[in-house]
Amino acid sequence: MRIERQPGFPAPGRPGLFWLGQAGFWIETGRHRILVDPYLSDSLARKYAGKANDHRRMMSPPIAVEALPRPDLVLVTHAHTDHMDPDTLRPLAERFPDLPFVVPAARMDVARERIGESAHLIGVDAGETFDPLEGITITMFPAAHETLERDAERRFVFLGYGIRAGGFRLYHSGDTIPFDGLAEAVRAFRPDIALLPVNGRDAVRLAAGIPGNLTLPEAVALAGAAGAAFLVPHHFGLFAFNTADEAAIDAAVRVAAVPQILKPVAGETLALIG
Structure with missing residues (x-):
């Protein structure tokens, strides 16, 4: 497989990744379209207006919520608003009442509140695998957004998703730090592409x-x-208070061999060839 940069949104039927900002991606498998963690609104800027970390956008959404075509499946890794955004997900659920939203079962109550009581919600947990569409298999992984948090029923609060579609495998970790067993679990999935956060962590932010x-x-x-x-x-x-040094990413791109690092650019498709 090779990956080429192409301008604009992925064409239907042509495998590719389109970065929506933050952890959000539109994934065209060649047969289906999968939306992961879209944050396309200013809901957090309104919530935190006037506060120290005001959540003003450093980049505009590369596509408006109302301009999104119908995906075949929406995956939500956890309930933080930049991943489970009511101002992005609820309008989608209203436009497409039959659209399935895969969410952590541990946060089903929050999902119903934000996406809609009548939305088609599918609750999942780490360790499960299911086939939501013909030719698509989704594997759920635990994630540790500082900790491996579970609810009272021992279900994981933070998830990652492994997507097997056609000729490629893709792993979206959700928000996570390293923890024992993660690398081994992902290696067993054998991803071709890993979508991973790089904004790091420190005591001040925590x-x-x-x-x-x-x-x-x-x-x-x-x-x-x-x-x-x-x-x-x-x-x-x-968000300026919770980002990464893009110069460091650019430097890593220049020297990395395996894995090859592909820095996503808003408004550009990473097209999967072969």
């Missing part, structure tokens, strides 16, 4: 209630340990 993620070196190490040919970093460039 004290302000901002849980952390992989650093760029940790993301490179995880993708390499998992055997992924490509690493697509994300979770940078949206």
Whole structure:
């Protein structure tokens, strides 16, 4: 497989990835279209207006919510608003009442509140695998957004998703830091592409209630340990208080061989060839 950069939104039927900002991606498998963690509104800027971390966007949404075509499936990794955004997901559910939304079962109550009581919600947990569409298999992984948090029923609060579609396998970690067993579990899935956060973590952000993620070196190490040919970093460039050094990403792109690092660009498709 090789990956080429092409302008604009992925054409239907042509496999590719389109970055929506933060952890959001539109994934065209060639047969189906999968939407992951879209944050296309300013709901957090309104919520935190006038506060220290005001959540003003550093980049505009590459596509408006109302301009999104119908995906075949929506995956939500956890209930933080930049991943489970009511101002993005509820309008989708209203436009497409039969659209399935896959959400952590541990946060089903929040999902119903934000996406809609009548929305088609599918609750899942780490360790499960299911086939939501013909030719698509989804595997759920645990994620540790600082901790491996579980609810009272021992279901994981934070998830990652492995997507097997046609001739490729893609792993979206959700928000996570490294933890014992993660690399081994992902390696067993054998992803071709790893979509991993790179904004890191520190005591200052954690004290302000901002849980952390992989650093760029940790993301490179995880993708390499998992055997992924490509690493697509994300979770940078949206909020000034919780981003990554893009110069460091650019430098890593220039020197990395395996995995090859492909820095996503808003408004551009990473087309999967072969």
